[in-house]
Amino acid sequence: MSSQTLMRAFALALIAVAATTASAVEPPRVIDSYVLFAYDEMILKGATGASPRGHIRGGDIGVNYPTANPNAFALSYATSGRVIMDPGSHAVADSVRCSNTEGVFHDLFANRVNSNFAATINGAGPIPFSAPIIQPANLPVFPFTPGRALTDDAADVTVGGTGIPSPFTFAPGAYRDVRLNDGVEVSFGAGTFDLRSLASGRNVTINVTDQTVLQIDRGMTINDGLQLGLGTHSGAQIFLGALGFNPAAAPAVNLAHYAEIHVQLFSPNGWLDLGGRNQLFGRYIARRISGDPNNNVTLEFPPLQPPAGGVRDPFQCYEIHRPPLGRTVTLDDARGPSTVVVKRAKRLCAPADVNGADPAAAAHPGHLTYYTTAPTSPFTRLKNVDVTSPLGSVTVKLTRPDRMLVPTAKSTTAPPDPLAEPLDHFKCYRVSGAKVRAKNLTISDQFGTIGVDVKRPLHLCLAADKNGEGVPSPGAAMLCFQVRGVRPQTAPPLVYANNQFGADQYPIFGPRDLCLPSTVVLP
DSSP, rough: OOHHHHHHHHHHHHHHHHHHTTTOOOOOOOOGGEEEEEEEEEEEEOOTTTOOOEEEESSSSESSOSSOTTTTTTTEOOOSBBBBEEETTTEOOOOOOOOSEEESSEEOOOOOOOOOOEESSSSSOBOOOOSOOOOOSOOOOSSSSSSHHHHHSOOEEEETTBBOOOEEOOOEEEEEEEEEEETTEEEESEEEEEEEEEEEEEEEEEETTTTTTEEEESOOOOOOEEEEEEESSSOOOOEEEOOOTTTTOOOSSEBBBBBBBEEEEEEEEEEEEOSSSOEEEEEEEEEEEEEETTTEEEEOOOOOOOOOSSOOOOEEEEEEOOOEEEEEEEEOOOOEEEEEEEEEEEEEEEEEEEESSSSSGGGOOOEEEEEEEEEOOOOOOEEEEEEEEEEEEEEEEEEEEEEEEEEEEEEEEEEEEEOOSSSOOOEEEEEEOOOOOOOEEEEEETTTEEEEEEEEEEEEEEEEETTTTSSTTTTTTEEEEEEOOOOOTOOOOOEEEOOOEEEEOOHHHHHHHEEEEEEEOOO
């Protein structure tokens, strides 16, 4: 048997073993978990030698569709030097080529690999899966049709050189071809900016906010040293229409070299070249993605914006260990009245700032205690409940009520007085049928700052009238997600709490749940 045939047999054997031992394991099918997501093809080169560049951090990478060419591969990885996936990430593509040992995957989902596949896989794989990763109906929708009269008929703008002096601030509106000459600084504030094309010279600084939207009909021409979105959480969005570009022949944008960029970039019909020696943050989605050596690409989630109305704050919930309570209360929520036995306090939930969306939230006094409960009457499961949280919209099934949230005063120094600000009680239902993932969320609360990864939704909590005491915010709701992270380094050894079930004191442990303000439509 030739060495090539042997390697091919070995690769097929790997997939066969994965199929028997991990056939139930699924790749991430939520696009927000991907830092790089190509519809048709991705080609990634890496750093050479011991360079600190060449890392994929915090997010997954994936190619959605299989290649039609049986001799081609959807994902070509580490074709020159090292591309390293940090722990916790997945690589997903129907077919994967990696011919040298410097390609380092964490987990790999693939149905076909090249005959001389030689990558390092830290974790599991190759694991077969059904393609596409995400069904077409669930892919993001591009917000406009490129080739608009809106931008064709607008005026050109040049900043620097013989144009407008730098620094310059653009007002929201329509522009034709925007040229930023070497060394200039411009600002695009909150709002929508419609451009036919954007070109920048060397060492250009583009200031944006987390609420900036750039809608570009054609392409972007970038030179070395671009600084875009520094100081943000990558909330700015660039929608690149790629009008007139053939994604098999030329990039709609090449990010050049020595750049730092924080953005959410979406070009479903364009070729995105990541350039080289760049520090890239955010999420990047395109028809085709390629990259020269030495890029670091880090998933950075934009600030979470709560739905209008209802609950004001997100809540980060930490594990606590408390003795049984055994109190019976009535709860009347949008599903109707019920009686439950309150069993045990399991979480202390602190108001939190998530990804810089509301830095003042961490100082708010109102906390919540998460109690397990047992219903005293039968419960009918409810299907097709539509829930919209800052992480998107999902349809869930309510399986059973098993928790409640109780307004709580908290102190880290001494027993607190009862909470003066009215907060809602919540009746919480276990949910199933939805997948939501998000990585590297930055959580700041009164215990410190931590990073968490969202794993899945666990409970839907509806504002409830407890024992006839009223509901401060009728219709308020929160979707609570299982999260993973480490206990804040600055957390006190003991927390003092006070609510309607009495005063208490205890230590807190690691983060377990993140409850986000949500809107709910019951069938």
